[in-house]
Amino acid sequence: MIAYAFKRSILAILVALTVSMISFSLLYISSDPAIAMAGETASDADIEAIRQLYGFDRPIVVQYLDWLKKAISGDLGKSYYFRTDVSHLIAERLPTTMTLGLCAIIFAIGLAVPLGVASAIRPNSIIDRVALFLSVMGQALPSFWFALILIVLFSVNLRWLPVSGSDTWLHFVMPTIVLGYYAAPAIMRLTRTGMLEVLSTDYIRTARAKGLRPPVVLFKHALRNAIIPVVSLAAVQFGFMLGGSIVVETIFALHGAGFLAWESITRNDLPTVQGLILAFSLFYIILTLIADLINAWLDPRIRIS
Amino acid sequence: MPSADHPILEIIDLTITLPIRADRTYAVENVSLKINRGEIMCVVGESGSGKSVMTSAVLNDIASTLTLQSGQILFDGKDVLKLSQKELNKLRGARISMIYQEPMAALNPSIKIGKQVEEVFSLHRPEISASQRRVETIKLLEQMKLPTPERIYASYPHQVSGGQCQRIVIAMALACKPDILIADEPTTALDVTTQAEILRLIQDLKEVYDNGTIFITHDFGIVADIADRVAVMCKGKIIEQGSKEEILMSPKEPYTKLLVDAMPLLKTTRTPVLDRDDAPVLEVNSLHKIYDTGSKEVHALKDANFLLRKGETLGVVGESGSGKSTLAKTLIRLAEPTSGSIMINHQDFLALSGEDLVKARKNIQMIFQDPFGSLNPSQTVGYMVTRGLLLQGVPAAEAHQRAVELLTQVGLGEQSLHRKPINFSGGQRQRIGIARALSMGPDVLVADESVSALDLSVQKQVLKLMNDLQKSYEMAIIFITHDLRVAAQISDYITVMEKGIMVEFGSAEQVFNNPKHDYTKKLLNAAPGRNWNPPRLDPKEAARIVRELEEF
Secondary structure (H helix, E strand, O other): OHHHHHHHHHHHHHHHHHHHHHHHHHHHHHOOHHHHHHOOOOOHHHHHHHHHHOOOOOOHHHHHHHHHHHHHOOOOOEOOOOOOEHHHHHHHHHHHHHHHHHHHHHHHHHHHHHHHHHHHHOOOOHHHHHHHHHHHHHHHOOHHHHHHHHHHHHHHHOOOOOOOOOOOHHHHHHHHHHHHHHHHHHHHHHHHHHHHHHHOOHHHHHHHHOOOOHHHHHHHHHHHHHOHHHHHHHHHHHHHHHHHOHHHHHHOOOOOHHHHHHHHHHOOOHHHHHHHHHHHHHHHHHHHHHHHHHHHHHOHHHHOO | OOOOOOOOEEEEEEEEEOOOOOOOOEEEEEEEEEEOOOOEEEEEOOOOOOHHHHHHHHOOOOOOOOEEEEEEEEEOOEEHHHOOHHHHHHHEOOOEEEEOOOOOOOOOOOOOHHHHHHHHHHHHOOOOOHHHHHHHHHHHHHHOOOOOHHHHHOOOHHHOOHHHHHHHHHHHHHOOOOOEEEEEOOOOOOOHHHHHHHHHHHHHHHHHHOOEEEEEEOOHHHHHHHOOEEEEEEOOEEEEEEEHHHHHHOOOOHHHHHHHHHOOOOOOOOOOOOOOOOOOOEEEEEEEEEEEOOOOEEEEEEEEEEEEOOOOEEEEEEOOOOOHHHHHHHHOOOOOOOEEEEEEOOEEHHHOOHHHHHHHHHHEEEEOOOOOOOOOOOOOHHHHHHHHHHHOOOOHHHHHHHHHHHHHHOOOOHHHHHOOHHHOOHHHHHHHHHHHHHOOOOOEEEEEOOOOOOOHHHHHHHHHHHHHHHHHHOOEEEEEEOOHHHHHOOOOEEEEEEOOEEEEEEEHHHHHHOOOOHHHHHHHHHOOOOOOOOOOOOHHHHHHHHHHHHHO
16 A cells, blocks of 8 residues: 555656646747746847846756746745735635635535435436436536526525625535535436446345345445545546636635636736646646545555555 | 255245346246255256346345245245345345355455455354454365465455455355355356366365255256256246256256257367378467566467468367467467467468558458457447458458358348347357358458357357358367367367466367376366266257247
């Protein structure tokens, strides 16, 4: 297990380095950064001065290593728009995004896994039909539309929940439901398929033939094996929630990292976009690593080759 | 003496209904069977005959798509079919237990073996304290003749071999000294030598525990080796039952006669002409294949040498992992050999590439093992059989003509052209596979376990078909099988493979009657039913019975 974890971690670091290179090169893909910084009216001499001042005249490898060194120590440059440190900006927005993402993924798993298991135990039963209906709805309903319905119902009519903002936990209830419900169908279907498959295996038949009670068969012998692909999916879904919940964050005016990314793209705030891309990619890499480790813990065939 | 008057288990008039759209109404129809202590009752039948459904009813664990219509299963004075879940759980694994066909699949992959065995103790033997369970489990594993039981206790199922897995499953089944042991084809997935060991184990344990055993199998050789009594099932009914001698030596029902007749024996059927001087169609010289798995190299095929002439068959026999499939794959270049040469009609097959290779591929064709996996379900039979010809540039009308001809020769007829694989049974699919391979008019045909997945009666027909086709097409055949008895039905020459090496090579007669290598002797000794000489039907009589049964 330790050897496996070590190998996976090394791999994750390599992926992170690759991502950092792509993210660094973004600065150059758009245009010559010196020209962009100098502005439209600058003379050639001005541009050359900026080039030397910021070190754009050095070899690209040296610039990358320099940038990487700074990035590792937390210095991602200054935002063109806010005129503050990018890392500071991201750190400020992260708690909101993290809270929303965590709540949403917990809501999604809490809704999807039990429903998936229940519908696999009795395929084509009422509960399976209800679960299918819920998952089709979740897939078909655009999240902005669903969010508006919730706002009309709970904030405008019933006045139970605040419409927007991120001050108290009540502010997070509706965004969590919208974001979580959007992620739930895939998890539910995968749990159902996995469970159906596992329940028809020979070792489940063996477990029943041993005289084990049905709940023991279900939870001790079946679920552990069925949940393995769900872990990987949930990790990707969670990563998506951290980076891509722009629509939900916008509707509920939650000033999270996703919202910041969208703002910065529209403002051509390149350092901020670059920093965010790096941060989101690192989330994905860390989550994938965690999912791999959980799976290795669940499945000895991965752990011991 | 087993007491016939006091059976330990009695199935009375059991009927189980299949779902509405199935090919027949009943999975099991009016089945009655008695099992006595210290007796092995073999239930024989082909796939789909209802034998597994019947045994699942003994545990009251039939699939949810099936319906119990009527009948009783008396055990210990009670009807198993009427017990509550709680009472059933007390019975299952303790007094009636089961072992299955796929030992690797029967164990939970994510729980340690020791824990899985211990589970039975904690369920049914509360008198054994938690701390004692480990000791008892290891004792049990020792009794199953498992090497290093302590290591196996702490291993996961994927870390031990198939034969060891089956011993573990048997250990689990016998942990509580059950009165009834149900074994559902427990050795079908195992190698012959492992099979012989497991069969001996089941017989030995019967002596120790004095339990009644229901042993399901399709192999009359196994029946001959271990049965006390035999029941023959066909389409959900028990059509004949009696002592082993009665069923094996003088079967009464036509269907049983046919099954017994289909049993391949360890007797050669062909003698090659040894002093032929015509040019060989296939010549293989010092062929090697090394797989590099990153951490280590696996020498899967070592120094294979042989030659075959027109119309000759080489049977390649070996257990799993012996390198016989690697040989097949390298011969048709599905996998590139590491070194060596393959000459087909004096052309260096390995030197070819691009267009030349495509052209030369028609000279060597393959028939695969799995009749279900090897045909694309979305293509029609006609498409599959003509595709190769069209790719070789044969005009469409001619290809069509050729396909009709071939399909008629393999016994399917023109009407099968426009149908898809789903409409055909396993045996018929394998015929399609043969037609597809022959459509190219190959000089060499590689058949990799091509009849292993088929029922014995179907197997016999397909083997006969291959023999007949070889007479008219005169192709050389490499026939790969794990079963010496099957190899005997078609081979002129036989080679036995072990760990990538051809340890024995000779005419079929030589190999069977005068084996040189120890491993060959071991394989021959392990072949089930080798001391049994079943009554053989006149081929005309057999054909008549087949016709009658089909009409029925």
